[in-house]
Amino acid sequence: MTMDPYKVLGLTNDASIDDVIKAYRQLAKKYHPDLAKNEEEKLYLSSIFQDITNAYNQIKNSHQKTQNVFTTQIDSDYAKYLLFKAEDFLNKNEIDNALNTLKILQKNHENAKIYFLFAKAYMAKGYYKQAIDYFRKTLEQENYNVDALLGLANCYEKIGLKNTAKKVYKEILEWEPNNKIALNRLNEFEKKQTLIEKLLSGFGSKKNKKATP
Missing domain, CATH: 1.10.287.110 (DnaJ domain)
Known part of the structure; x- marks a missing residue:
């Protein structure tokens, strides 16, 4: 049952x-x-x-x-068509077309779905700060959106904010404890940190030996 x-x-x-x-x-x-x-x-x-x-x-x-x-709040057939086209352009990697379509759509409609597509498009173009802004807007409306959290963490990594990315990956595990992407990324961070500590430890030992008369 x-x-x-x-x-x-x-x-x-x-x-x-x-x-x-x-x-x-x-x-x-x-x-x-x-x-x-x-x-x-x-x-x-x-x-x-x-x-x-x-x-x-x-x-x-x-x-x-x-x-x-x-709750997409898109009530016209034309707006629904634009949303469909924006997703289709993204899937085909036609990023500029996707952004142009989303900008037309945004004139009359704004919601988590549209914000998320904007974030994906900007991330695909390498505009990580803009992508971060839209991922955050998405999460303001859907704080449980794991895909948005993953995208946000990825963007933080791309701009060198590793510690901030780690915090987001840990937040993902609060929603989905078995999320493979978050677990793998945190594991990679841990491996790199361990390697750096070993290298620094080895460097310190060699330096001390040279200093000994």
């Missing part, structure tokens, strides 16, 4: 998406398998954690589908 995802998270069916996010984060921290003291407890926590994650994803996906239909 399939359990109601809201009940899994301890919520009623009329809970807002913010309530869902808050409940998921609290439960994910409480039942994370890394907290286990032994293998038996790890299996138990893993089972609960999986149920929590599945419930969260089910609600989130349903919410996003609803948003795509009702």
